[in-house]
Structure formats: C-alpha cells, structure tokens
Ligand SMILES: Cc1ncc(C[n+]2csc(CCOP(=O)(O)OP(=O)(O)O)c2C)c(N)n1
C-alpha cells in the first residue's frame with residue numbers, strides 16, 4: 001500500500017503536487033499512464049507506477065515523450081482514460097503527434113500534464129509551454145493549490161471525454177515539487193472493456209471539418225471550465241487595482257497582499273482555465289477598475305491574450321492601464337516568489353515595504369554568509385562512474401594533443417561541464433543532440449578540421465534520442481566516436497528503468513535491449529569497458545581517436561553509485577596511508593583532492609594529508625588508481 | 638499553536654543526499670495528521686549530491702500558504718549541516734529566529750579542491766548565535782554512525798526538533814510513528830524510531 005492509493009475518502013494527507021495530480025487521475029478512473037521522466041514531472045508517473053498493480057492500472061516508462069503520448073492516445077482511442085506527463089522539453093518532443101491528435105480527436109478521456117521549470121532549476125533551458133495549448137487549440141488548466149490540482153485533473157478527464165479532445169494541465173516546479181494538504185476522494189474501479197470501432201477511421205483530415213470543429217469544442221470547453229468554478233474573483237466590489245493571476249501566482253499574490261496589508265484595496269482575478277480565455281469572467285470583472293496588473297511566470301501568456309481581448313471588446317474594457325511584463329513591472333524570465341509579488345505590488349500600489357527585520361541584521365547576516373559560507377557547486381556524487389569516465393577522456397585528449405573535445409548531452413553527466421567532470425563536456429542542448437552535433441562536426445574534416453571530436457550520452461538518453469543521430473552518422477559516412485555512459489538507470493530524474501535495464505515501470509521483469517547490439521546493427525565498431533578501470537578506458541579512447549574511420553561506440557558500463565549504494569555500500573574499503581601521502585609538499589600538490597575532487601576525499605589541514613570521509617565515500621576505489629604516490633590503498637569488500 | 642502568528646515558518650536545510658526532503662515530508666505528514674495545514678516548498682536540483690538543499694515548511698491552522706517563505710520570516714532553522722544553517726540566515730534569518738543544527742561538516746567541492754576554506758565549527762556556531770535568538774546543536778551524524786548508518790541523521794534531527802518543546806511545533810511521537818508506517822517499509826520502522834528517540838533525548842540533555 002502507498003499513501004497515493006489510500007482508500008479512505010475524507011481523510012486529509014500531505015501530497016506532493018505531482019501526487020495530487022496523480023491522485024486526481026486515480027479518482028477519475030485512469031487506466032493507462034505513460035511518460036518519459038523529466039523534472040519536475042517525474043513523480044506523477046513514478047508514484048502511479050507504485051500503485052499500478054494494486055489499483056489495476058497499466059503504467060509505463062516509454063522511451064520518449066512522443067511515444068508516451070501515442071501510447072496514452074492509443075488507450076484513449078480504445079475508449080479508456082489515459083494520462084501522459086512530461087517536462088517542458090518533453091512536450092517539444094511530443095507536439096508533432098499532438099498537433100495531429102488535436103484535430104483527429106480522442107475518445108476515452110486523455111490528460112496531458114505539462115510541467116515547466118521556471119528558472120531552469122533542474123533543466124537545460126527555461127521555457128513556457130502554455131502557448132502550445134493555444135497553438136494546439138486544446139483547453140489549458142493551471143492549478144493554484146494541491147487540492148485544486150487533484151480536482152482539476154479529475155475534471156479534465158470528464159471534459160476530455162465530453163469533447164473528444166485531450167486536455168492540458170499545466171504545472172511548474174513550485175507546484176509539482178511542493179507539498180500540501182489534499183483530501184482524498186473515492187477510488188472507482190474501472191471495468192470498461194477497451195474497443196476500437198474499426199468501421200470508422202480517426203484522421204486529422206478533412207481540415208474543413210476538423211479545424212472548425214476543434215474551435216467549436218474549444219468554445220464549449222471555456223463554458224464548462226467556467227461552470228466548474230476554477231476561475232474566481234476575490235476582493236472588494238470596486239478595487240483600485242485588479243491583479244490577474246494564475247497557477248503559482250495566486251499564492252504569491254495572496255502572500256503579498258497579506259504582507260502589504262492591502263487585501264482591502266486590491267481585487268484578485270484567479271484564472272484556473274487559462275485557455276481558452278474566460279470571456280464572460282473577463283467582461284464582468286475587468287470592468288471593475290481601470291488599473292490591471294498581470295502577475296504570471298515566464299511568458300506574458302494571459303497578459304498578451306487578455307490585452308488583445310480588451311482591444312477587441314472595447315467599451316468598458318477599453319482604455320485600461322496595464323502593468324506586467326511589457327510595462328517592466330513583472331520579470332519576464334525566471335520564477336516568481338512571494339518576495340517578487342511583494343515588490344511588484346508595493347511598487348504598483350505605491351507602498352513603501354520594509355522586510356520585517358532590522359536592516360543592520362540583514363547586513364550582518366549577508367556579511368557573515370559571504371565571508372564564511374562557500375557556495376556549494378553542484379557536482380557528481382562520490383564514486384560516480386561519470387567522474388572516472390571524464391578523468392579518462394581528459395587524459396586521453398591530453399595525450400592525443402590535437403585539441404580534441406567532447407560534445408555532451410543531458411543527464412547527471414552534464415556536470416561534466418563543471419569542475420567535477422573537469423570541464424570536459426563542451427555542449428549541452430536537447431536530448432541526443434551531442435551525437436548529432438558531433439556528427440555535424442565530424443563532417444568538417446573535408447574542410448580541413450583537424451580536432452578529434454567525441455560525443456557522449458547516457459544510456460537512457462541513447463534510447464530516447466541518440467539512435468537517429470548515430471544512424472545518420474553511419475548513413476552519411478561521418479567519422480564519430482561516441483561514448484555511452486551506461487549506469488543502468490535514468491539517474492538524473494530519479495533512477496527510472498529504461499529498455500536496457502530489464503525491468504519495467506511497475507517493477508516487473510522486462511526484455512532487455514542491449515544498446516551495444518543496436519550500435520553494432522547500425523554498423524558501429526563497439527568496445528565495452530568498465531569506466532572504473534581508468535587505465536584501459538584512457539588507453540582505449542586514445543587508441544580509437546588515432547584511427548577514427550567510421551563510427552565507433554565505447555560503452556562504459558558501471559552502475560550509478562547511488563543505486564548500488566542502496567544494495568551494497570562499498571566495492572572497496574579505501575584508506576590513505578599518511579606516510580606515503582605527499583600532501584602539499586610533493587609535485588602532485590594534493591592531486592587527489594585538488595584535481596580529482598571526489599567528495600569522498602577530504603583534506604586534513606592539521607596533518608597536511610589527504611583522508612577519506614567514511615560518511616561520504618562509496619568505495620569505488622578509483623582514487624587508488626589515480627594517486628601518483630600510491631598512497632591510497634583499496635581492499636575489495 | 639500559540640499566539641496569532643500564522644503561518645509558522647520552518648526551514649530544514651542540508652546538502653543533497655542527506656535525506657532532507659524525506660525528513661520534511663515526514664514532519665509535514667505528521668502535522669497534517671494532527672489537523673494542521675502544511676505547505677512545503679523544496680529547493681533542490683537534480684539527484685546529485687553536493688548542492689544545498691532547502692525545504693520551506695509553512696505551518697498553519699487554517700490556510701494553504703505558498704511554498705516559499707518571504708525574506709526575513711523564518712521562525713525555526715534546522716540544519717542537517719552547520720554551514721547550511723548559516724547560509725539560510727542571509728535571506729531568511731531575523732533576530733527572533735531559533736536554530737537547531739547538526740555539527741558534522743560536509744565540505745563543498747571548492748573546499749575539497751583547496752580553493753576555499755571550511756570555517757571552524759566554533760566560528761559557524763558563534764555566527765549562528767549572533768544571528769539567532771537561540772541555538773541548539775546535536776551530533777546527529779555521530780549518533781547515526783553509532784547506529785550503523787549516517788542515513789539516520791535526518792531522523793535524529795527530526796527527533797531533536799520534536800524535543801525542543803516549542804509550543805507551536807507540536808510534533809508528536811505517535812503521529813511520527815504512524816507516518817513511518819505510512820511512508821516506509823515495515824522493517825525500517827524500528828531503526829527510524831530509534832533514531833528519532835535518540836535525537837529527542839540528545840536535545841533534551843542539552844543545558845537549558
Ligand atoms: C526531452 C527531454 N525529456 C526529458 C528530459 C529530462 N532528462 C534530463 S537528462 C535525462 C536522462 C538522464 O538519463 P541518462 O542519459 O541515462 O543519464 P544519467 O542521468 O543516468 O547519467 C532526462 C530524462 C529532458 N531534459 N529532455
């Protein structure tokens with residue numbers, strides 16, 4: 001049993017935003033859930049996978065988001081309710097299919113949860129996905145608290161089924177990864193048998209029928225959302241300022257008005273259904289005052305669309321003064337916070353706000369922290385196989401001496417662009433792009449390029465998006481050395497299994513796809529090694545670079561240190577021999593801690609020697625092979 | 638909870654891998670069980686170790702507050718790592734803040750690399766004392782190591798929080814135990830409860 005599947009209607013529990021969304025799906029009778037992981041969305045399907053068996057659901061980790069959306073849509077065409085969830089980049093991958101699906105329509109309720117990550121807290125880029133809903137002509141809902149998130153997903157299933165159209169629910173990191181109170185409802189047990197009516201096809205064409213029908217459905221959606229009570233006006237009858245807000249902004253504005261003691265002066269128009277625009281609601285409430293402030297995150301989605309609406313409407317909505325991103329009052333990038341809301345509202349209302357602590361205290365705190373609290377640069381875990389890999393690449397490229405470099409990808413190993421990967425990784429874009437970029441650079445030898453180029457990606461990334469690039473390189477005769485960092489997991493997003501792992505989302509045994517076999521089938525020369533063997537790995541990379549004809553793949557296989565740590569703490573017991581450690585004095589000058597920088601190694605300033613932190617070391621034993629003085633000893637456990 | 642202050646704001650801070658998120662989830666779940674409205678905001682990047690990880694807890698009798706605490710408004714700061722407790726003060730500290738911290742340092746990458754110094758524990762603690770109304774320390778990692786695994790440090794700290802006896806922070810052992818049953822496999826119950834008890838005892842043994 002898990003807290004997500006508690007069958008105790010009326011009980012209040014603490015749910016992560018993602019669990020609230022998942023519970024909404026459960027209470028709506030979802031049967032099929034499919035996704036590829038990506039923060040902040042991963043726990044939606046992750047938590048559902050843990051209750052799948054108990055509740056009779058089918059839950060899968062798909063190889064990528066487009067396939068996940070197709071799996072969910074396939075179930076919907078069979079008449080069952082289905083859910084797919086993805087991070088913003090994932091929606092980019094899925095939209096090609098979705099632009100067709102919105103016109104063909106679906107059958108069983110289908111909900112797409114799109115999670116954005118303002119400020120890119122765990123992403124490569126910042127992106128607002130809400131404009132996609134407008135482009136797709138799909139209804140868009142944005143929850144502002146946990147209980148509402150659950151209710152919205154349940155409602156979205158009903159709406160989707162009624163319209164025969166997928167519905168998008170939008171979340172952000174501060175919702176998905178936050179927690180709050182949710183009251184449980186009943187869990188239905190779905191019994192419908194799936195059926196696809198093969199007497200009729202499902203097509204996005206003819207356009208003269210499907211596109212106007214889509215617009216009709218969207219208008220209908222607007223009316224249904226309004227009736228569901230997700231949009232609301234809160235405030236005095238004639239406020240001096242109207243704040244239009246949605247999603248996370250609702251809580252921040254409430255917090256700001258509380259701190260500024262301004263709730264009596266300001267109206268808040270909370271919009272839960274942000275596409276299509278709630279026309280009636282806007283007509284009624286925007287007429288209440290002249291000054292309108294839009295408070296939303298990243299892009300001016302409501303702001304632009306509502307301004308256009310006001311211009312079109314004229315009359316009581318004409319001639320307003322707008323505050324928002326265009327006017328420079330609200331930041332047009334990054335995440336909002338209560339402090340941002342306080343600053344914006346204080347400025348627009350002309351209130352002088354002082355945080356409730358003495359300025360002298362704030363200054364002293366800032367000074368002490370700046371002086372003492374060294375920032376924590378993110379890095380690879382102690383004993384992470386990626387560190388060993390980067391060590392070998394760095395040394396192989398140095399030996400090679402032709403200014404070779406590495407195009408990288410996304411995963412834990414993206415830390416390779418920073419100190420814990422010795423700055424080896426030189427690019428980071430979309431999943432699979434490292435291979436594509438290296439493929440492109442690899443074609444430049446014909447123009448005289450002399451630098452060798454490596455591509456690297458993780459195992460999950462390989463299956464998600466790197467295969468087409470490898471195929472392309474082979475077909476177009478590129479010279480490419482690709483490293484696949486196979487740590488038996490999608491580690492970055494929470495260790496989800498993938499086709500190479502032999503296990504599925506529900507924990508059942510699954511056929512194992514050997515990525516080396518795929519590479520061989522494409523025509524690559526494949527070498528497989530353990531990256532903890534830094535000597536062989538370095539020599540192999542160096543060797544492959546010397547004769548780089550065609551495509552070569554080096555698969556570096558070693559389990560993620562955190563995953564291994566769950567079963568077995570140490571591979572080796574590692575210790576520093578203080579008599580052998582040359583410390584500051586020797587030519588190596590603290591080589592292990594200064595250059596290799598594994599967090600399991602520490603420097604004992606009193607003794608002037610390196611040491612091992614037993615609470616952090618995971619016993620990979622790699623440092624024993626890099627210490628030039630042979631002072632680090634390892635003993636197999 | 639006493640007084641009119643609502644919400645009460647707690648920050649649990651530490652370093653990735655210390656079990657900060659689980660600790661705040663357990664505490665929040667226990668308080669919800671006790672009838673309170675809790676919002677938790679989590680600031681963490683990826684699963685990698687080494688970054689600062691901070692949880693904001695908003696504890697209310699009536700309202701779902703936003704997941705982030707405004708500047709200068711922490712009531713209790715709990716450090717799973719001492720330098721992290723100090724770091725939080727720059728933005729959230731105030732002269733009334735109460736501080737509870739583990740004493741075991743985890744060195745940032747730049748310290749390991751020799752580009753920066755990790756301050757003496759006494760310096761961190763005296764700075765915390767300047768910035769707090771009161772500071773309690775617990776050797777949570779040592780207690781956990783004595784139990785056989787540093788992973789228990791977070792539960793030791795939770796026990797210590799409960800042991801502070803703050804009237805507005807009414808975390809009860811029985812609701813904590815119920816939450817353990819809800820969130821962890823049955824075999825983990827005894828050891829986690831033991832860690833909680835040891836933390837509670839450790840803080841109660843401190844001079845008043
Ligand atoms: C299109 C897209 N989907 C999902 C993500 C989120 N994401 C980032 S890296 C990654 C995969 C990491 O797995 P792997 O390549 O095996 O590397 P590891 O983290 O295990 O080292 C995922 C799912 C993303 N950035 N883009």
Ligand code: SF4
Nearest residue numbers: 381384412491560561
């Ligand atoms: S989670 Fe695993 S793969 Fe990621 S940095 Fe840590 S050890 Fe490496």
